[in-house]
Amino acid sequence: MAQSTQFYNKGAEPGLPFSLAVRAGDYIFISGQLGIGPAGLAKGLEAQSRQAMENIGAILKGHNLNMDDVVKCTVMLTDMSKWADFNRIYTGYFKPDRLPARSAMGVSALAMGGEVEIECMAYLPRRL
Template identity: 50%
Template sequence: MTDTTPRYLNSGKVLPATLPFSEAVQLGNLLILSGQLGNLPGTLTLAPGGIAAETKQMMENIKTTLEAHGYSMANVIKCTAMLADMAEWPAFNAVYETYFDPSRKPARSAFGTSGLAVGARIEMECMAAK
């Protein structure tokens, strides 16, 4: 393998293996995560309790996926958040910001959607680099 050969990764620790995509793709030192939901690991069942609970579970899922492939939250350089309702932005942000060192905040984009998979309130994709 060279640094220009993508590695398609699936640890099986968060997402069911039957889904039609990789949980992450590694290219050199860059790790690109597929969108993560606030699903309970190994299922498509969302964490109960609304946006705050889903956000916490989603962030834990991101952390688990990163660690499964040798990365950490400190390696995250970019996130894109998709919210089913932008009015829930403050509740999402209150949980999100607890996962990052204030001096090393990733670049981030966010937008509202007309719907997310399995009725989720939040989905986020991230990129990490070493």
């Protein structure tokens, strides 16, 4: 019997309409992460960016992965004038020679009043 190539990690807060991560074949798709931690939405772009990246790291760790396994990110910012500020934080989470492919865009608003949202795709080859 062939093993399923999809795995849904519900993990999100009860009532939210998405999974934190979904595995499809050799890839893990991580839902967009806001800068929300145990105390709620962090204050300001820098703190939200760090918290969102920490959230991504925690989800990766739950799948026995780390930032080296991330191959693509999509970044949404409510203020593109803060793009350089975001980049200083974002690049600190990756090795200089292991930066994933990335798209960044300005948006008019994000859920819960967030200033940044980051979604990622990581590579996790199936082991036979």
